[in-house]
Amino acid sequence: MANTKNFETDIAIVGSGGAGMAAGIEARDSGARTIVFEKSDELGGAAIISGGGCCIVGSPIQKEMGIEDTPDLAFNDWVKWGGPGTDVVWARYYIEHSLHDLYHWAEVQGVKWIDMKPQEGNSVMRWTRPERNGLGLMTNLIDSFREKGGEIINNIEITKIKIKNGRAVGLGGVNTSTGEEINVRSKTVVITTGGFNSNIDMVIEARPEFNEFKVMEGSGRGSTGSGHKMVTEVGGYLTHMENVWFYVYATPDYLYPGHKRGLVCRHIPGYIWVNQQGKRFHNESLAGGNSASPAMLSQTPPHAWAIVDKEMKAFLEIADPYYRNGDQIIREKVEELLENSPYIKKANTLEVLAKEINVDPKTFLNEIERYNAACAEGLENEPDFGKPLKQSKPFDTPPYYGIQFFPLARKNFGGIKTDIRCRVLNKHFEPIEALYAAGEACGMAGGHINGRAGLEGTMLGPSIFSGRVAGGWASNEIGLGSGFIGKPNRT
Secondary structure: OOOEEEEEEEEEEEOOOHHHHHHHHHHHHOOOOEEEEOOOOOOOOOHHHOOOOEEOOOOHHHHHOOOOOOHHHHHHHHHHHHOOOOOHHHHHHHHHHHHHHHHHHHHHOOOOEEEEEOOOOOOOOOEEEEOOHHHHHHHHHHHHHHHOOOEEEOOEEEEEEEEEOOEEEEEEEEEOOOOOEEEEEEEEEEEOOOOOOOOHHHHHHHOHHHHHOOOEEOOOOOOOOHHHHHHHHOOEOEEOOOOEEEEOOEEEOOOOHHHOEEEEEEOOOOOEEEOOOOOOOOOOOOOOOOOHHHHHHOOOOOOEEEEEOHHHHOOOEEOOHHHEEOOEEOHHHHHHHHHHOOOEEEEOOHHHHHHHOOOOHHHHHHHHHHHHHHHHOOOOEOOOOOOEOOOOOOOOOOOEEEEEEOOEEEEEOOEEOEOOOOEEEEOOOOEEEEEEEOEOOEOEOOOOOOOOOOOOOOOHHHHHHHHHHHHHHHHHHOOOOOOOOOOOOOO
16 A cells, blocks of 8 residues: 655645646745645646747837837737637736736746747737747746745646545646655645647547547646646536647657657748659648648648758758757757658659659659749749748759648647636636636636637746736735736726
């Protein structure tokens, strides 16, 4: 019989990603004893491997660049992009608080915001990037939580929310290193376990039409839907679970068992995508899930080859810790991937590459020729799909590579239903006492803040913000602090 390790705290948080760390910081600022339980060796969840960009309205960087933005403009973009399933209350709530209660709050925790990038769906630039991307953002939040006296315990897999008289009173689980049973007594519980996109069975359950396709795991390694399972077992309600967000610029990790996990391939200016017939099918500069994913999934079969030459590959970045030293890409490991992955083909001529990736040579070479001609003519946009050519060049520098891309389940826009205080709701939309949830476990916030899609920046930002809300109200429920009030952009 395994030994039992007992813990006692005011607030028990499950998961160390952006929402979990924000909840922990808010709880500690309220004076609550707080322990974060993380089931893996690595902290930071999906947020730490992300680009780190957050949707911020009215930021100092916008003002420096002369960009006029308003909460109303951002809200209109948000709803237009997300569709009728968007939780307009939560969307407005986040937008109104993004400046003071995310941007400036993060600065207080040590985060440095450095620039913005244009992103699909945003009528003005508001995708705001921190120094060192998601790594820099999360490192500062983790350090801040610890400096405030918060405790993080690794290798603890929480499997059960304990309920007594309708109220969450603790957790049960196991130490994955020692096998020791874990018993947690707490006054409130906050679930910030992330999404379920590293559990392909749950992805297929939510989107059964993908059963016949190769779909890869693409979130944090701990994002297996454990929080969803625990919450439903105690009567919590899940909503909009079918809203899974797919990336299409990812190749299988050949080092991962069964090649089930994907490697996100970023920042390759000038590359093109062709389908298995050798034809381009999309403007490659629009790589977001709202346009690129449907375009790829409509191909037969639903995958693509990213075509890259020697000069282009120098910009290839892999969003996986194995390929990074901090925020620096380890080029030797990228070369290792290019040389050894069975999903990447290499050739000294484009004619041979066509044979290697098994596409029609005539069609493929014609696509390359048209693209090269557009680059040589100095066109602002290529004629076939309107892709901007500012960062493009002709394919003229061997060797050439074909990187096979498959759909990658990246983010969840549905999940645990909560109210505006992040209290978990049952099927009657009644709160379960002392049980809170935030972040991607709640479809970023509320259950479905983004609707069916999401502007870039409206995923990580609301996740962190909802963590603050959850931590503030979880503390208030036990008599500490005044709940989450914040400071909106305007009254």
